[in-house]
Amino acid sequence: MGNPGRQGSFGSVIYFIVIFCLGLYFIFASVQGDYGLFRRVQVSAELRDLSARRDALAEKISILSNKTLRLSDDYLDLDLLDEQVREILGYIRPDEVVIR
DSSP, X not given: OOOHHHHHHHHHHHHHHHHHHHHHHHHHHHHHSTTSHHHHHHXXXXXXXXXXXXXXXXXXXXXXXXXXXXXXXXXXXXXXXXHHIIIIIOOOOTTOOOOO
16 A cells, blocks of 8 residues: 555655745745845935935025025015025126126
């Protein structure tokens, strides 16, 4: 009929191969998967990048808020107004000489 010891060893080999393949799959998923180590490093790098961009934008917003306040009706900075008129509209005073 067959050797009963041989069938048991064949089943254990198949069991070992299945367990080994599952182990390889989980190791691969833990390193390369959506929540793996490589993805975690990538997310950390993106977080540092976006934090730097956020800080730069916050600084830009504070500068623009300051300029908006200085040009508002409640508080008018004449030097800033003069600078903006010269830069945007290209105005000069009659007693100035323009060198290009």
